Amino acid sequence: MRKLNVLVAGSTGYIGIQLVNILLKHRYVKIKYLCGNTSIGKNISSYDSRLKNKKLPKIVKFNYKFLNDIDIIFTALPNGEAQKISKKLLKKNTLIDLAADFRLEKASEYLKWYKQKHQAPNLIKRSFYSLPELTGNKIKNFQIIGCPGCxxxxxxxxxxxxxxxxxxxxxxxxxxxxxxxxxxxxxxxxxxxxxxxxxxxxxxxxxxxxxxxxxxxxxxxxxxxxxxxxxxxxxxxxxxxxxxxxxxxxxxxxxxxxxxxxxxxxxxxxxxxxxxxxxxxxxxxxxxxxxxxxxxxxxxxxxxxxxxxxxxxxLIKGGAGQAVQNMNILKGFKENEALT
Known part of the structure; x- marks a missing residue:
């Protein structure tokens, strides 16, 4: 089976680091890009010693051209950032957001609670809020996945x-x-x-x-x-x-x-x-x-x-682990792949 090329945006935050550690154990994933803003050029092991001597790319600034050779984009970014990326997705891309950009079904509710205007309101109906044990295989019909809060x-x-x-x-x-x-x-x-x-x-x-x-x-x-x-x-x-x-x-x-x-x-x-x-x-x-x-x-x-x-x-069931669990269901892997 061909491995999925994965990009982690916001890779040096607590959730991002946890996500990288889990994805390293996934048999069907290759971490292609690790992205950050204030850590460009650094090794991610400087944020977590467990990642020392692992074959991982250096941290780079996110570029939309990366979408050309990426299957899965995990976004562990401040609220609002995944909305920008969602508007540029290619047909081959799946966006799994660990922030709040696609948790609420109405743009007006997002504005009320997050005090910022939703930048991709037309994509909300094309996204899916997925808490795996409660939403199951319904996720398979969607390209944009909103992961629940912790x-x-x-x-x-x-x-x-x-x-x-x-x-x-x-x-x-x-x-x-x-x-x-x-x-x-x-x-x-x-x-x-x-x-x-x-x-x-x-x-x-x-x-x-x-x-x-x-x-x-x-x-x-x-x-x-x-x-x-x-x-x-x-x-x-x-x-x-x-x-x-x-x-x-x-x-x-x-x-x-x-x-x-x-x-x-x-x-x-x-x-x-x-x-x-x-x-x-x-x-x-x-x-x-x-x-x-x-x-x-x-x-x-x-x-x-x-x-x-x-x-x-x-950080895991309330964050990175649940995001990988969603990917596993979406792509037909065993639900516990890399999560045991």
Missing amino acids: YPTSILLALTPLIRKRLIKQNNIIIDSKSGYSGAGRGVHKKYKNKNLYESFSAYGVSIHRHNSEIQQFLNKLNKTKVEFTFTPHLTPMFRGILSTIYIDLKQGITINKLHKELVNFYKKSTFIKIAKLNSMLSTNNVINSNKCEISICKSKNKNKAIILSTIDN
Whole structure:
């Protein structure tokens, strides 16, 4: 089988580095170009010692002429950049974006939440938002793939099967998510230079975090009714990992055993989803450095309520790993290729 020629734009960020490490293990991929803006001419191993002595190209500035000999373009760039590239795609190219450029279905929503005008609004309908375990093979009809955000991945995987089956009430869902600081990108060190990033715990984006729009869009489509939730993210003094704690109200007659059974049945064929035993306490250590998501259903001290725990590695299942998983499905490879 001919190897796919791949370009990674934004290769030196936390997600980009993770992506390169995964793609190096992929039997059907050749990394043709590594692109960056402030690192041109450098070896990517200067950003990650694991890449030392690997046969990788030096970092170059992105050029549209590269599209002539590229099959897959992964974009781990600031929001808005993938939109520019999308307008220049050739028929042979597939764009897999790890930022937010093709997550929302309306250009007006993108403007509202990201405070910038969408530069390729006519391409939104030709793109596909793909969370593999929930969207499956539908991805195969699209050239532009929008990968979910890290918080939404942990949240949607936990809630979707339960809302689809109408097992929980669709109002008053409370989502409390904690992430390692790598989720904020390399710029986090400058942003928090006046705070003790490594020994403090911070809430941020209360009621206005951009991922609200993505979560809302997906959940509303499940039963074509509005789902009401409150989402608060937190930055923790660890490098990677996400733990989302979700508080839900049960419908009359529904038990946590019923929720657990539904999740087990829904994900029984999913390679990367593990449903823990009832009332299991989860840790990010369960999933670090993997493309897995682990979910637990726990009882609440309040009758007719329950607590869901969902944990992922934000850089892999919430980022680079999920992007490669999407490529694998799109191109007909084994879903776990390079991800075990």
